Amino acid sequence: MVPSLRVSLAALLSAVLLVSAAPTASETSHGSQRDSLWRRQNDIQITNLTQTEITSFRPYTHYASTAYCQPNTTRTWTCGSNCEANPTFKPVASGGDGVVTQFWFVGFDPELREVIVSHQGTDTSKIIPDLTDIDLPQTILDPRLFPGVGFPILVHNGFAATQSRSAPDVLAAVQTALSDNGATQVTVVGHSLGAAIALLDAVYLPLHLPNASVRAIVYGLPRVGNQAFANYVDAQINTSITHINNMEDPVPILPPIFLDYHHPSGEIHIQDSGVWSACPGQDNRSNECIVGSANLLKNNETNHDGPYDGVEMGC
Ligand SMILES: *[C@@H]1O[C@H](CO)[C@@H](O)[C@H](O)[C@H]1NC(C)=O
Ligand SMILES: *[C@@H]1O[C@H](CO)[C@@H](O)[C@H](O)[C@H]1NC(C)=O
Ligand SMILES: *[C@@H]1O[C@H](CO)[C@@H](O)[C@H](O)[C@H]1NC(C)=O
Ligand SMILES: *[C@@H]1O[C@H](CO)[C@@H](O)[C@H](O)[C@H]1NC(C)=O
Ligand SMILES: *[C@@H]1O[C@H](CO)[C@@H](O)[C@H](O)[C@H]1NC(C)=O
Ligand SMILES: *[C@@H]1O[C@H](CO)[C@@H](O)[C@H](O)[C@H]1NC(C)=O
Numbered sequence: 001m002v003p004s005l006r007v008s009l010a011a012l013l014s015a016v017l018l019v020s021a022a023p024t025a026s027e028t029s030h031g032s033q034r035d036s037l038w039r040r041q042n043d044i045q046i047t048n049l050t051q052t053e054i055t056s057f058r059p060y061t062h063y064a065s066t067a068y069c070q071p072n073t074t075r076t077w078t079c080g081s082n083c084e085a086n087p088t089f090k091p092v093a094s095g096g097d098g099v100v101t102q103f104w105f106v107g108f109d110p111e112l113r114e115v116i117v118s119h120q121g122t123d124t125s126k127i128i129p130d131l132t133d134i135d136l137p138q139t140i141l142d143p144r145l146f147p148g149v150g151f152p153i154l155v156h157n158g159f160a161a162t163q164s165r166s167a168p169d170v171l172a173a174v175q176t177a178l179s180d181n182g183a184t185q186v187t188v189v190g191h192s193l194g195a196a197i198a199l200l201d202a203v204y205l206p207l208h209l210p211n212a213s214v215r216a217i218v219y220g221l222p223r224v225g226n227q228a229f230a231n232y233v234d235a236q237i238n239t240s241i242t243h244i245n246n247m248e249d250p251v252p253i254l255p256p257i258f259l260d261y262h263h264p265s266g267e268i269h270i271q272d273s274g275v276w277s278a279c280p281g282q283d284n285r286s287n288e289c290i291v292g293s294a295n296l297l298k299n300n301e302t303n304h305d306g307p308y309d310g311v312e313m314g315c
Pocket of ligand 6: 300302303
């Protein structure tokens, strides 16, 4: 193991600030616009969501929050208010230990007629050090889990390892939930580290479920992979990705772009006013989007956990 050097968040963010003065490759690349909850096909302008569109995310926000609950309570759907927020959910499997493998659960929502997969995140105080670690080795995805998605696609080493530990059990549970309910739609959710795992699941699951439609709705997503990874995600026209960022949360602007970390398209940014803005492209620099909102001078770790339309993440 190479000993890792830690730099301060402030130092990294100031580097982000300096670098953001220059145009990046991602500015010219075009993320394809896909089906999404709020139908923004071919949008090139920033648009604001209606209240109805914002409210339509509620079930998913609660599912993302629920992944922080102990697996023995998500398996029986007895985790308290988080479970009660989606009262008709039919759990299929749960797992993880919350230490080496983040908690996860899989089940079926009969109202949405979707299989839901959710992954636990981590404390803000734990994820920031992981993302500002200057030793941020990128790795190829495990070819047994991700056949055909090889070099030059690279992702954060730690995120890849974490996702791989739950991947086979999650896939088996999704297959059961799809066939038991005659369903075809899978939505993967998560917050923070759980958002990173969910994004990797949204790349992984379609490779093994050719007849299912998979999408991700995630909250406070850190950057997961390099430019080739972001472009690969954007090119999967049958997989929609929505990543919702709150106010001046620093996590979604880490790891920094200058270390070759890039977000796929599909950002929704919650502004201080409470307006939800759909931001086209990758890492949109507009001050209505996260890259233009959070920086050295203005960031707020408290924003990471929410509120996302009134929902604070955590069990
Ligand atoms: C979106 O809302 C912001 C206020 O946060 C406003 O300044 C902007 O004009 C709105 N954009 C559109 C397209 O309505
Ligand atoms: C669930 O597991 C946790 C951790 O192992 C334990 O403390 C708790 O008592 C269990 N709860 C139930 C309802 O079995
Ligand atoms: C997907 O659907 C096709 C056509 O209906 C079918 O032949 C195939 O077996 C299905 N594949 C899986 C993995 O279910
Ligand atoms: C996307 O889905 C459509 C309709 O199911 C299918 O015809 C097409 O091959 C898929 N495209 C990719 C890139 O998977
Ligand atoms: C950011 O959004 C603006 C619309 O306000 C759009 O013109 C621009 O292309 C977007 N940037 C990127 C990198 O996609
Ligand atoms: C951070 O955000 C929270 C929630 O919006 C707010 O209460 C707090 O005052 C903010 N802190 C700073 C330093 O702006």
